[in-house]
Structures are given as structure tokens and as C-alpha cells.
Amino acid sequence: MSGSYRSWAASAVVAVLVAIVVSGCGSSSSSSSAPGVSATSITFGTHQPLTGPAAPGYSEIAPASQAFFNYLNAQGGINGRKITLVYKDDAYNPAQTVNVVHQLVLQENVFGIFEGLGTPTHTKVVGFLNSSKVPDMFVASGCPCWDTGTTQPYTFGWQPNYTIEGKILGRYIKEHFAGKKVGVFYQEDDFGIGGLTGLKDEVPASQIVSTQPYQPGGTNVAPQISALKTAGAQVLVDFTVPIYTALGQLTSFTLGYKPQLVVSNVGIDPITVGGLLKTFSKGKAGTELIEGAITDGYLPSVADLSNPWIALFKKIHDQYDASAPFDGNVEYGMANAYTLAQALQLAGKNLTRQSLIEAVNTRGSQLTGPGLVPFRYSTSDHGGYSGGEIAQVRGGKIVLFGGPLVTEPTPSSAITPYTTAQPAPPASGVAVP
Amino acid sequence: MKAVAARIRAPSGTLAQSLGLVCVAAVILFLASEALGSYDDLQLANGAYYFAVLAGLTVLTGLSGQISLGHGALMAVGAYTVALLIGNEHWALVPALAAATATSAIVGTAVGAAATRLRGPYLAGATLAFAIGLPALADKYTGTFGGENGLIINPPTPPSSLGANFPLERWEAWIACAGALVVLFLMRNLLRSGIGRAFRAVRDDEIAASLCGLRVGRVQTLAFVVSAACAGLAGGLLTEVLQLAAPGAFQLQLSLSLLTAIVLGGLGSLGGAIWGAAVLVLLPSWTNDIANSFSLSTRVSANMPLAIYGLVLIVAMLLWPSGIQGALRAIASRVGHRQGRD
Numbered sequence: 026m027s028g029s030y031r032s033w034a035a036s037a038v039v040a041v042l043v044a045i046v047v048s049g050c051g052s053s054s055s056s057s058s059a060p061g062v063s064a065t066s067i068t069f070g071t072h073q074p075l076t077g078p079a080a081p082g083y084s085e086i087a088p089a090s091q092a093f094f095n096y097l098n099a100q101g102g103i104n105g106r107k108i109t110l111v112y113k114d115d116a117y118n119p120a121q122t123v124n125v126v127h128q129l130v131l132q133e134n135v136f137g138i139f140e141g142l143g144t145p146t147h148t149k150v151v152g153f154l155n156s157s158k159v160p161d162m163f164v165a166s167g168c169p170c171w172d173t174g175t176t177q178p179y180t181f182g183w184q185p186n187y188t189i190e191g192k193i194l195g196r197y198i199k200e201h202f203a204g205k206k207v208g209v210f211y212q213e214d215d216f217g218i219g220g221l222t223g224l225k226d227e228v229p230a231s232q233i234v235s236t237q238p239y240q241p242g243g244t245n246v247a248p249q250i251s252a253l254k255t256a257g258a259q260v261l262v263d264f265t266v267p268i269y270t271a272l273g274q275l276t277s278f279t280l281g282y283k284p285q286l287v288v289s290n291v292g293i294d295p296i297t298v299g300g301l302l303k304t305f306s307k308g309k310a311g312t313e314l315i316e317g318a319i320t321d322g323y324l325p326s327v328a329d330l331s332n333p334w335i336a337l338f339k340k341i342h343d344q345y346d347a348s349a350p351f352d353g354n355v356e357y358g359m360a361n362a363y364t365l366a367q368a369l370q371l372a373g374k375n376l377t378r379q380s381l382i383e384a385v386n387t388r389g390s391q392l393t394g395p396g397l398v399p400f401r402y403s404t405s406d407h408g409g410y411s412g413g414e415i416a417q418v419r420g421g422k423i424v425l426f427g428g429p430l431v432t433e434p435t436p437s438s439a440i441t442p443y444t445t446a447q448p449a450p451p452a453s454g455v456a457v458p
Numbered sequence: 459m460k461a462v463a464a465r466i467r468a469p470s471g472t473l474a475q476s477l478g479l480v481c482v483a484a485v486i487l488f489l490a491s492e493a494l495g496s497y498d499d500l501q502l503a504n505g506a507y508y509f510a511v512l513a514g515l516t517v518l519t520g521l522s523g524q525i526s527l528g529h530g531a532l533m534a535v536g537a538y539t540v541a542l543l544i545g546n547e548h549w550a551l552v553p554a555l556a557a558a559t560a561t562s563a564i565v566g567t568a569v570g571a572a573a574t575r576l577r578g579p580y581l582a583g584a585t586l587a588f589a590i591g592l593p594a595l596a597d598k599y600t601g602t603f604g605g606e607n608g609l610i611i612n613p614p615t616p617p618s619s620l621g622a623n624f625p626l627e628r629w630e631a632w633i634a635c636a637g638a639l640v641v642l643f644l645m646r647n648l649l650r651s652g653i654g655r656a657f658r659a660v661r662d663d664e665i666a667a668s669l670c671g672l673r674v675g676r677v678q679t680l681a682f683v684v685s686a687a688c689a690g691l692a693g694g695l696l697t698e699v700l701q702l703a704a705p706g707a708f709q710l711q712l713s714l715s716l717l718t719a720i721v722l723g724g725l726g727s728l729g730g731a732i733w734g735a736a737v738l739v740l741l742p743s744w745t746n747d748i749a750n751s752f753s754l755s756t757r758v759s760a761n762m763p764l765a766i767y768g769l770v771l772i773v774a775m776l777l778w779p780s781g782i783q784g785a786l787r788a789i790a791s792r793v794g795h796r797q798g799r800d
Binding site: 124144 | 608
């Protein structure tokens with residue numbers, strides 16, 4: 026009895042010692058008013074799906090952002106500060122997101138979170154980041170839930186809100202596929218539901234014959250696709266991440282179902298989806314299964330090497346990130362990194378967490394870059410790009426056509442053309458907005 | 459009635475000993491939470507709810523001799539109970555945790571009753587099916603459980619008497635540690651009571667135990683219920699700490715790592731459960747650091763932690779087959795022998 030008692034006490038003492046040693050190694054918390062920033066450096070953290078169901082394609086985004094920062098750092102950084110991005114894997118699993126974001130903020134003392142990826146994941150840390158007053162810049166998701174600057178002053182979206190995307194795709198369907206039966210295959214969270222809301226604003230309810238949700242994680246989508254086929258949907262709208270676009274198309278192919286495909290921007294990068302189709306079908310299928318699909322884009326097509334932005338990104342990719350394919354995900358990571366660099370420049374030399382937020386609140390709508398449409402940023406509206414241009418997969422590449430369109434994510438707001446030309450990239454560094 | 463009371467009552471002195479132990483542990487945990495930074499407080503909170511579930515599981519597997527691969531799912535029951543009661547019904551924390559414990563115990567009764575009819579691999583298989591099947595309900599009834607997106611609750615607010623700048627993570631650590639101490643106290647008494655002896659008797663020889671008048675099926679079901687209640691409380695605490703109940707938190711991997719943790723810590727002892735909790739909290743971040751220290755491509759390094767985890771498990775099982783607690787006991791008794799000879 027007393028022997029077990031002694032080993033008990035020993036365990037307890039050792040456990041406490043271990044805990045103290047570990048904590049000593051881990052956190053050397055800086056006492057300065059803004060953690061993660063010095064005169065010569067600034068560190069951001071991010072949570073990314075490096076493994077798991079969203080990893081194909083999306084795992085390239087953070088390395089591409091880091092590549093762009095490396096390019097800037099080689100020129101001296103922003104305001105003399107070199108930018109570092111610490112990225113941690115959350116496997117697109119909300120429980121892991123909570124853990125890694127706490128680790129980044131509390132243990133690694135990052136200045137802010139940048140480009141945290143995913144709707145189901147990032148929604149679980151927005152509360153923590155805002156109550157801790159940590160800048161939560163340019164979330165890599167188009168969930169409408171990032172847009173409310175009044176309740177979440179530290180969170181900013183970046184890509185077009187999914188409702189805006191749904192509206193723009195919906196109007197194209199209304200105009201070009203009038204009277205055809207429309208089916209929707211969507212991720213059952215704020216991503217898919219946001220897109221569906223926008224679509225329903227434009228497409229008459231009678232035209233939508235079936236809406237089929239999926240949960241990320243499963244691999245069998247045959248029940249959903251069969252239901253859409255049975256409902257006779259001639260136009261299939263996907264609000265899906267790439268892996269589910271691929272699974273959906275393969276299942277459609279197996280079932281002999283050939284609708285006109287319409288896919289949200291996040292789920293159609295031809296190199297990613299083509300690669301997945303090839304893997305899943307053991308080389309028997311490829312981009313031909315998404316050929317002709319309608320989508321939308323808010324950045325120039327990555328296939329258009331004559332565009333000066335794409336040329337710049339290609340150059341940086343070849344120098345700093347050559348092991349990744351040059352696709353829409355790499356373009357996304359670099360374009361978002363450009364926006365962060367420009368925001369840091371706006372915030373000026375005396376950088377604090379608050380001054381970065383203030384800068385985007387007051388002058389964020391002036392931020393430029395590779396985007397085809399302007400940003401919506403203001404104190405009350407933290408939504409990102411305000412629209413996009415319709416595009417189609419032609420010859421395995423994204424081809425934009427019809428000109429950029431802008432709108433608000435509300436039912437009454439009109440969809441209007443945006444005619445201001447895109448600025449050319451600066452010869453070095455980032456342009457002063 | 460008297461006989462039942464006699465069976466429940468532990469040897470005299472156990473109660474006082476347990477109380478003393480809990481008080482000492484409470485002081486140590488309090489000092490640790492004060493000394494640690496915010497992130498480590500959060501890790502302490504994680505360790506505390508892991509201890510709660512491991513204490514129950516080690517009683518079930520180590521003492522009663524039943525294997526369960528389904529404790530992750532029982533945690534999910536507790537977690538969703540708390541998320542629904544606090545998020546939708548605005549219950550206070552303590553009643554919500556009590557409800558989580560009770561709900562899991564009820565589910566545990568059903569599973570445990572089935573489990574008494576199964577042995578060894580069949581029991582493992584049945585509980586495995588439970589671990590895989592139950593979280594899928596969240597995807598089936600998305601209206602109630604929110605699908606993969608899960609449910610969110612507001613973070614607990616530290617009482618204003620602690621000051622305006624009291625760190626939230628420390629408060630969460632206190633809540634989780636309080637839960638863990640309750641489990642420690644109750645389980646320590648249970649192990650030393652007649653019920654604990656009945657568990658061991660059934661584990662060692664079912665026929666002999668039934669000849670002694672023990673109802674084997676009931677004893678085994680009771681072990682499952684006790685262990686399920688611990689898992690439910692742990693799940694509730696997890697939701698309180700992470701402010702989240704989502705299927706992703708209760709994948710099969712969790713159930714498996716719970717089992718490996720009690721084996722690594724030392725099966726059948728509460729000390730082993732402490733070590734197991736420390737392993738669960740610390741090992742993933744260590745393996746991540748090791749994986750990141752080699753500059754490998756993302757695809758390789760992202761999968762490295764799991765490989766290192768497996769390696770550690772194999773090496774530990776070869777070196778310390780009786781777990782960390784067993785190894786410590788061996789060292790302690792060797793030191794004790796030497797002192798005796800001198």
C-alpha cells in the first residue's frame with residue numbers, strides 16, 4: 026500500500042516537473058505590446074489542410090504565399106520587415122484547427138493569422154481570435170460569415186463571398202440555360218449554403234429541381250448524384266471542394282449522367298481536379314470530365330501567361346516554389362500574400378495589431394493587385410473581392426469571358442459590370458495603394 | 459442492504475487518503491496553472507479531460523478485463539450533450555456536465571449490456587463499430603448536430619472576482635482539472651472498494667467469481683457504465699475547453715489513441731492514466747517538432763508525426779511492457795530493496 030503510495034507521489038512530482046520544463050522550452054513570451062513583430066521581422070501563422078480531404082490542391086496555397094514573401098524579403102521586405110509565415114496542418118478538421126491556432130497565438134506568439142483555410146475550420150477560431158484581438162487577415166474561404174466588421178472587427182475575408190459567387194453564376198444560368206432543370210450538389214456548411222443562397226436569388230425556385238448536400242470526409246457520393254440524375258437536372262451546379270468535384274464527375278460518368286456542369290471557383294482548378302480525376306480513375310480519366318464547365322474567376326486565368334501578373338507569379342514560382350505545379354492554388358496563395366503585403370505597407374512603419382486593422386478598415390478598398398474587381402473593405406464590411414468574371418474550362422484551361430461583374434451579397438442589389446482596368450504589377454516590391 | 463453497504467465501503471482510511479491525495483494534487487495543479495503560460499494552461503486542460511476518460515478506460519480494461527475501442531464515441535455523447543444543453547438550452551456548466559455524465563452512463567449501460575455477451579476480439583469489434591457509427595449520426599441529423607461543421611458554444615467567462623485580466627485558458631484549466639480531480643477521487647475509492655475487488659475477481663477468473671456469488675454479467679456491465687460516465691464527463695470538459703463538438707474531434711483515431719495511452723501509461727492504475735494523458739497531450743507536439751526539424755517536403759513531413767508516434771509506441775512496448783507506471787514502480791521497488799539491505 027505504502028509502496029504504491031510512494032510511486033504515486035513520485036509520478037505526481039515528475040509530471041509537474043515535466044510540465045514546467047516543457048513550458049520553459051516552449052514559451053518565451055515577449056512583453057512588447059505587439060507580439061510577432063520587430064523592426065526587422067513580422068511573423069504570421071496559418072492553419073492549412075496539408076493532409077485530409079481538402080489537401081489536394083489547397084495544400085499548395087500556403088507554400089505559394091511563403092514563396093511570394095521570400096520574393097519580397099529578398100528585396101528587403103515591407104517597411105524593412107521580412108515576413109515569415111508559420112503554417113500548421115489541421116487536416117480540415119475543426120478540432121485540430123482550434124488546437125493549432127491556439128498554439129500559434131499563445132505559444133508561437135504570431136502577430137496575426139493569415140489565410141486560415143476553410144469554412145468549417147476557421148469558423149471555430151474566429152471567436153477566440155477576436156476576443157484575443159489578434160488580426161485574422163484574409164481568410165481563405167468565401168463564407169459570408171467573415172463580412173461583419175461590427176461584430177468581428179479583427180477578421181477579414183478575401184475571396185468573393187460565396188453568395189456573391191452564387192448570384193453571378195445564377196444570373197448566367199438564368200440567361201443562358203433558361204427553362205432547363207437545375208440541380209445543386211453542395212457542401213453542407215456555410216460554404217455550400219452561402220452559395221445556394223446566392224444562386225436562389227437569381228434562378229427561379231421552380232427551375233431548381235433538386236439540392237443534394239454532402240459532408241466532407243465521406244467518399245461515396247453516388248446517392249447524391251443518382252438523386253440529381255433521377256430529378257432530371259440538366260444543369261448541375263457544384264459548390265464543392267476539388268476532391269468532391271472530381272468524385273461527383275466520376276460518379277456522373279459511371280452513371281451515364283452528362284449535365285452541363287457549373288462549379289464555384291474554389292472547386293474547379295483544372296490542374297487540381299484533373300489530377301484527382303486521373304488518380305481516382307487510375308489514369309483512365311482526366312480534365313475531359315470537366316471540359317466545358319462554367320465557373321467564375323476574380324483573378325486572371327493562370328493559363329494566360331501574357332498577363333503581367335501571371336508572368337510575375339510564374340517567375341516567383343519557378344524561383345521559390347518550383348516543386349509545386351503552377352496552378353490556381355499557387356496563384357491564390359501569391360495573390361493573397363500580395364494583398365497582405367500591401368495592407369502592411371498601408372499600416373506603415375509603426376506597426377501594431379490595431380494599426381493594421383485600422384489601415385484595412387479605412388483604406389482597404391484602395392488595395393489593388395491581381396484582382397479583376399475591387400475589394401469591399403470598410404469598417405462595417407470586411408468582405409473581400411466584390412465579384413468576378415464568368416469563365417469556362419476550355420481545352421483543360423480556365424478562359425474568362427464577358428467582363429468582370431460586381432454586386433453585393435444581398436438579394437436586392439444589382440449585378441453590374443466593372444470596367445476599370447487591372448493595374449500592372451510594380452517592377453519590384455508591392456505598389457503603394 | 460447491510461451487505462451491499464459493506465461491499466461498497468472501502469477499507470477504512472481509504473477515504474481520508476484519497477481526500478488527502480486530491481488536496482495535494484489540487485495544490486500542485488493550482489501552482490502549475492499559475493506558473494504556466496496560456497498555451498500550456500490549455501494543454502493542462504487538455505491533459506485533465508484526457509485523464510478523466512483514461513481513468514475510466516483503465517478501470518474497464520485493466521481491472522475488469524474488457525477492451526473498448528469505443529470510448530471516443532462515448533466522449534462524443536458527453537460533448538454533444540454539453541454543446542446542446544449550454545448552446546441551445548443555456549444551462550449552467552455544472553448541471554450540463556452532470557447531464558453529460560449521466561447521458562453517457564445510460565448509453566454505456568446499453569453498450570455494456572451487449573458487451574457482457576461478447577469476449578476479446580468480438581467485444582473489440584462491437585465497440586469499434588460503435589466508435590465509427592455513432593459520430594456518423596451527426597452527419598445524418600445535421601439539423602440537430604450540425605454535421606461535420608459541428609456545434610459551437612461560447613467560451614466560459616471567468617468570475618469577475620478573479621480580476622478583469624484573468625486568462626481564459628487558466629480558467630478552462632481549472633474547470634477541467636476540477637473535473638479530473640472528482641474522477642480521481644471517485645475512481646480511487648472505487649478501486650479499493652468491494653466493487654473494485656469484484657472487477658478484479660471477474661477479470662481473473664469468471665467461473666471462480668460466479669462461484670463466489672458475484673453476478674459476472676452485472677459486474678462487467680457496471681464496469682462499462684462507470685467507465686462510460688468518465689468518458690462522458692471528459693467529453694463535456696472537452697467541449698467546454700475547445701468550445702466545440704464536431705465529429706472531427708471524435709474520429710476512430712481518438713478511440714485507438716486512448717487505448718494506446720493507457721497501455722503506454724501502465725494498464726490498470728490511475729498513475730498510468732496520468733502518464734497516458736501526458737503522452738496524449740505532449741507526444742503530438744513533440745512528433746510535429748521532430749518532423750519539422752527535418753526539412754522535408756510537405757507531403758512527407760505532414761505524415762511524419764504518425765510514423766514517429768508508431769515508432770515510439772513500438773519502442774516503448776519493447777522496453778517497458780508494463781507501461782511508464784510499471785517501469786517507475788520497478789525502479790521504486792529496486793531502490794527500496796537496496797535501502798532495505800543497507
